[in-house]
Amino acid sequence: MLKSDFAGRSPETIDVVWQTRGADTAKVDAFLAKAATLEGIAGAPKAAEAGISPDGAIAITHLQLTERAPNVPKATGKELLDMRDQIRAQGTKLELGGEVIQTAQQGPISSEAVGLTIAAIILLISLGTVVAAGLPLLLALFGLGIATALIGLLAAVIHTPD
Numbered sequence: 001m002l003k004s005d006f007a008g009r010s011p012e013t014i015d016v017v018w019q020t021r022g023a024d025t026a027k028v029d030a031f032l033a034k035a036a037t038l039e040g041i042a043g044a045p046k047a048a049e050a051g052i053s054p055d056g057a058i059a060i061t062h063l064q065l066t067e068r069a070p071n072v073p074k075a076t077g078k079e080l081l082d083m084r085d086q087i088r089a090q091g092t093k094l095e096l097g098g099e100v101i102q103t104a105q106q107g108p109i110s111s112e113a114v115g116l117t118i119a120a121i122i123l124l125i126s127l128g129t130v131v132a133a134g135l136p137l138l139l140a141l142f143g144l145g146i147a148t149a150l151i152g153l154l155a156a157v158i159h160t161p162d
Contacts, residue, residue: 012069013062014041014080015097020052020059024092028059031087031094035063038079040072040100069099077104 016035018028025047032044042064050061065072077100087094116137123133154160 012065012100013098014065014100015060015062017058017060017095017097019057019093021057024090027087027090027092028094031083032061032063034083035080038076040066040076042066065100069103072100074104077101081105 014035016032028047032047035041036044044063045061047059047061050059052059080096080101081104084094084096120133120137123136124130127133
């Protein structure tokens with residue numbers, strides 16, 4: 001239904017949250033307008049259309065994506081973070097959230113790789129041989145693979161939300 005009725009839209013968004021007290025609405029509008037020109041972002045509402053907290057201190061709006069978050073270029077997320085830093089330097093407290101932003105903030109090495117490397121070193125030192133150290137690691141990786149496969153199988157059979 002989304003593809004047929006709203007072509008070029010994704011159910012995923014980037015959350016833009018800012019503190020309304022002391023915020024220059026024109027600066028937020030300029031941020032949103034510039035964000036709408038980036039690849040993977042469908043458009044942006046005006047700051048005046050944002051949801052406001054009951055006490056009026058915080059506002060939130062959503063940047064609609066043109067495709068699923070994993071397909072949005074990492075450069076888009078990095079550019080949004082740079083734009084956020086610029087508007088912060090001008091005195092407006094603004095934060096971003098969503099999968100696109102998380103992907104842009106990730107480092108080049110995953111935490112899983114670091115953990116596996118440290119575990120291998122500790123096991124090698126404590127057990128003394130590569131075979132003795134490798135067996136627990138292989139068993140753990142095998143268990144993770146089986147668990148992942150079973151989750152994928154169950155997700156195909158049982159209805160699960162995204």
